[in-house]
Amino acid sequence: MIDLRLLREDPDRVRASQRARGEDVDIVDSLLAADELRRSSSVRFDALRGEQKQLGKQIPKATGDEKTALLQRAGELSAAVKAADAERDEAAARAQELLLGIGNLVHPDVPVGGEDDFTVRETLGTIRDFAAEGFEPKDHLELGQGLGAIDTERGAKVSGSRFYYLTGIGALLELALVNAAVAQATEAGFTPMITPALVKPRAMEGTGFLGQAAADVYHLEKDDYYLVGTSEVPLAAYHMEEILDADALPRRYAGFSPCFRREAGSYGKDTRGIFRVHQFDKVEMFCFVDPAEAEGELERLLAWEKQWLTSLELPFQVIDVASGDLGASASRKYDCEAWIPTQGKYRELTSASNCNEFQARRLQVRMREKGGAVRPLATLNGTLCAIPRTIVALLENHQQADGSVRVPQALRPYLGGREVLEPVST
The missing domain is CATH 1.10.287.40 (Serine-tRNA synthetase, tRNA binding domain)
Known part of the structure; x- marks a missing residue:
């Protein structure tokens, strides 16, 4: 607040x-x-x-x-x-x-407007010209089915729409992405964390997810628990009602957890495949810092996300999200959007948000300065790897004419040295 x-x-x-x-x-x-x-x-x-x-x-x-x-x-x-x-x-x-009920103060440099009023900060990587290569690209679901990696039909049979199975090489690809992302975060100084998927109302409200975002949250009324939509929630609440010494900052955590979202208001959007689903796994970066360091930390989070997407050899753009598209807790947010060939546009893969003191005030996370004074600190979060969307981008951008998919160099050590994912015979 x-x-x-x-x-x-x-x-x-x-x-x-x-x-x-x-x-x-x-x-x-x-x-x-x-x-x-x-x-x-x-x-x-x-x-x-x-x-x-x-x-x-x-x-x-x-x-x-x-x-x-x-x-x-x-x-x-x-x-x-x-x-x-x-x-x-x-x-x-x-x-x-x-x-x-009042959102965080919007940073003065944030573009004003709605979802489509963002500004493009930079564009990186090269978009493939499939026509020049002599074939029409397939979408991720067709590729995933051919690889024996994605099964949405049985996901819908068992759990309903927007659910899926990752099978065979699809499951191995998720594990490879998780391990590669955590390895990068650990090398950057983040402490790896496996976080709870169920939290009390205090944690959910404290991070700002029971206001404008409440409609997208699953609530277990009998037990009064919430299913998290991101490990940002349990990571932010990790130091709830604690005082951290300024000398111990920044504290950086990389959380891996399942995420659950009702996708309220998304009826008819991205209904094919696994781009928009109700359950997925994600590696999330979270930082507790001195408020004076918050803007610099946001740039560092963005740099780590760019490093990750570059290592996956994906073309992407970085956008400065417009004010009307910010979550209640964010003062400023950058999204990295990967190019999706069959959609002909960039789609969000990662994001980095500066929440300043907003969440810390709600959760009573404070810092003790060298002189002994106690004040709220700042929190920031950044998605490093949302698994399904990353798989979508990888399959579509690295596909080959025969339905196989080239594995980026950075992922090969985590996939047993595989250089190519081959279609399975049916």
Whole structure:
């Protein structure tokens, strides 16, 4: 959540951020009013409680009519204190509810607009000219079926639409990608983590996934657990309610976990194959840093993602995501989009987000500075490898005319030295 002091001192900045996101601007004034009521009711409660304490000292010493009057006033004060306490608690709850409804402040350099208003930061790699090579590219599902790697029919039979099996070389390809991604992250100084897939509401809300993104989250009502859509959630909550020494920062974790998404609002989108699914595995980078280092850390996350996609020999572009397409927690977000030949366009494969102090404030993750002062730190996250989409890009970009798929050099050590994935005979 944002800093309330900033809201009081510069409400126009918060209004501008809400407007850029396409979110409710009036919530800013509602929160200011609720905050003022919270503070005034707290002052009133403290004054009444102080008078009550003083009265409590006077009553034992009083006699006669004076004592009677004091006891009458004590009764009045008791009722007034209870009412003020209730008013204070109600105002505080209302202010907190409104505060949780305001997104992180959008970075001033973020392009303003919706999903299609991003700006392209750079383009890397070369798009293949399949026509010049003399064949029409197949899509990833046809290739995957030919390789005996993907089975969506049985996935739908067992679990419904947007589910799948990775079989044979498909399963081995996932394991190779996971191991290669974790190896790169470990070499870069990240601590590998295998994280819980079920979290309590506190963790999900603290990372900002129960606001605008709540419709995309699976909730197990009987047990009040949430299935994570990304290991960002358990990684962010790992140091929940802890104070970390500034000297121990940055702390970088690479989490591997299954991810679950309802894909609410995606009806009719990417229904073929495994590009948009309800369950998938992912390697996610997460960083706890000094807020002064947050923007530099975002650039480092992006550099690691570019290194990864370059090692897979994929053509891709880096975009600066527009304000209206940011998640509630992100101040700025870069996406790396790989070229998908059969779609004729770039599609998101990885992302890197700077959340500044937003998540840390909600989760009460703080840092102790050298002088002893304690303050919120900053958190950042970056997808290194979302398995299904990466497989889509690999199969389509590295396919050959006979339906085989060339294995990028970086993956070969993790696939038993295979240079080519060969179609299976049926």
